[in-house]
Amino acid sequence: EIPLKYGADRLGKRSDAAMQKFRDNRLGAFIHWGLYAIPGGEWNGKVYNGAAEWLKSWAKVPSDEWMKLMDQWNPQNFDARAWAKMARQMGVKYVKITTKHHEGFCLWPSKYTKYTVTNTPYKRDILGELVKAYNDEGIDVHFYFSVMDWSHPDYRYDIKSKEDEEAFSRFLEFTDNQLKELATRYPTVKDFWFDGTWDASIKKNGWWTAHVEKMLKDLVPGVTINSRLRADDYGKRHFDSNGHLMGDYESGYERRLPDPVKDLKVTRWDWEACMTVPENQWGYHKDWTLSYVKTPLEVLERIVHAVSMGGNMVVNFGPQPDGDFRPEEKQLAESIGRWMKKYGECIYGCDYSGWEKQAWGYYTRKGKDVYMVVFNPPYSKHLVVKTPVGTEIVKAVTVNGGKDVKITETARNEYNVDMPDKDPGEPFVIKLETKEKTSETDKYRDALT
Ligand SMILES: Cc1ccc([C@@H]2N[C@@H](C)[C@@H](O)[C@H]2O)cc1
Numbered sequence: 001e002i003p004l005k006y007g008a009d010r011l012g013k014r015s016d017a018a019m020q021k022f023r024d025n026r027l028g029a030f031i032h033w034g035l036y037a038i039p040g041g042e043w044n045g046k047v048y049n050g051a052a053e054w055l056k057s058w059a060k061v062p063s064d065e066w067m068k069l070m071d072q073w074n075p076q077n078f079d080a081r082a083w084a085k086m087a088r089q090m091g092v093k094y095v096k097i098t099t100k101h102h103e104g105f106c107l108w109p110s111k112y113t114k115y116t117v118t119n120t121p122y123k124r125d126i127l128g129e130l131v132k133a134y135n136d137e138g139i140d141v142h143f144y145f146s147v148m149d150w151s152h153p154d155y156r157y158d159i160k161s162k163e164d165e166e167a168f169s170r171f172l173e174f175t176d177n178q179l180k181e182l183a184t185r186y187p188t189v190k191d192f193w194f195d196g197t198w199d200a201s202i203k204k205n206g207w208w209t210a211h212v213e214k215m216l217k218d219l220v221p222g223v224t225i226n227s228r229l230r231a232d233d234y235g236k237r238h239f240d241s242n243g244h245l246m247g248d249y250e251s252g253y254e255r256r257l258p259d260p261v262k263d264l265k266v267t268r269w270d271w272e273a274c275m276t277v278p279e280n281q282w283g284y285h286k287d288w289t290l291s292y293v294k295t296p297l298e299v300l301e302r303i304v305h306a307v308s309m310g311g312n313m314v315v316n317f318g319p320q321p322d323g324d325f326r327p328e329e330k331q332l333a334e335s336i337g338r339w340m341k342k343y344g345e346c347i348y349g350c351d352y353s354g355w356e357k358q359a360w361g362y363y364t365r366k367g368k369d370v371y372m373v374v375f376n377p378p379y380s381k382h383l384v385v386k387t388p389v390g391t392e393i394v395k396a397v398t399v400n401g402g403k404d405v406k407i408t409e410t411a412r413n414e415y416n417v418d419m420p421d422k423d424p425g426e427p428f429v430i431k432l433e434t435k436e437k438t439s440e441t442d443k444y445r446d447a448l449t
């Protein structure tokens with residue numbers, strides 16, 4: 001291994017209670033809310049089909065013109081308690097909120113910039129109201145923070161001169177101040193999820209990313225930090241130059257998931273995926289017909305897929321400029337919540353099973369219990385299960401029904417699990433109780449080939 005000053009400061013998964021809670025939460029929601037919600041993807045009469053929160057970039061709007069949107073920031077239908085109730089009903093255990101996205105507009109009254117909610121007709125501390133409302137519902141709050149800040153004159157994409165160096169040094173101090181402000185104003189924050197850290201300017205300042213991780217962990221004991229913040233001595237990001245994960249969990253699975261067969265390496269570390277419901281809209285876009293919009297079942301499958309590989313899943317919501325949610329997102333939350341109420345025990349506190357994936361769906365595991373989450377019932381009416389060597393199935397029951405399900409041993413470490421008598425008409429869950437195999441001898445003979 002090569003010596004590093006700013007590489008991973010820990011090998012292996014964190015094992016403290018705060019990280020266990022992060023892991024057990026499993027299902028989160030993203031809130032992308034900022035000035036970009038006002039134009040909603042349209043500028044000067046032209047609708048752009050790129051990500052709505054990047055409209056300033058697509059339409060090449062100068063920052064001072066873009067920030068004039070603050071005069072229109074007045075979300076009269078914003079109700080933090082209603083947002084928190086919707087999150088509880090969806091069954092999310094945490095919410096990640098964009099405190100400041102690339103545009104530089106702050107949802108909290110930062111004293112380090114004029115681009116905040118204070119200087120809008122609305123005035124109120126939206127972030128503070130959301131932190132309280134979510135926490136009151138027993139929901140953890142995570143802060144999304146974009147290091148790249150299009151509104152700040154000292155931001156630099158690269159460091160090519162002494163002037164760049166001096167400006168960027170001022171920018172890093174400004175960023176430190178905002179992060180300290182967030183950590184001290186909202187001490188119940190459980191996580192910082194950094195974005196906007198891919199530019200050369202950050203890669204050349206790996207030391208600063210290590211300093212931010214340490215500063216926040218000193219200010220908020222137990223807080224978790226995503227790998228995307230981190231660059232090492234050589235500008236290597238997420239995994240340091242020795243291949244060790246930096247931060248507390250990998251945060252590279254944005255709008256994509258690891259393959260359940262080819263990418264099993266991810267089960268060795270903690271990771272969290274995040275996803276959009278349309279193809280690529282994080283912020284509010286007025287026209288969702290411009291790309292495919294995932295159905296609740298397609299969102300659910302991604303949630304289960306992530307948990308089956310020992311990861312978390314964060315489903316994105318882009319609130320409207322008036323502070324309410326679009327009907328499609330309310331329906332999604334309601335639909336996922338209905339499923340979680342019945343079957344959520346296969347998600348919360350669950351992890352990778354170590355069992356070989358089958359076509360009918362995904363496994364998750366909690367202790368000695370293995371859950372079968374069935375998305376694709378087979379014409380054979382038998383769900384094939386292959387247990388690891390030394391493990392046998394004692395019992396199978398339906399979750400949310402408690403009915404026994406017949407299991408037939410078909411070969412060594414192979415079983416047919418019957419489908420429930422009545423087709424649930426939706427993805428359903430069977431809980432397998434397992435135990436270590438008592439005897440190694442059995443009636444099966446391997447072929448001689
Ligand atoms: C190329 C690109 C850069 C940044 C993003 C941001 N990361 C997501 C989590 C959103 O915040 C999106 O704006 C997406 C694509």
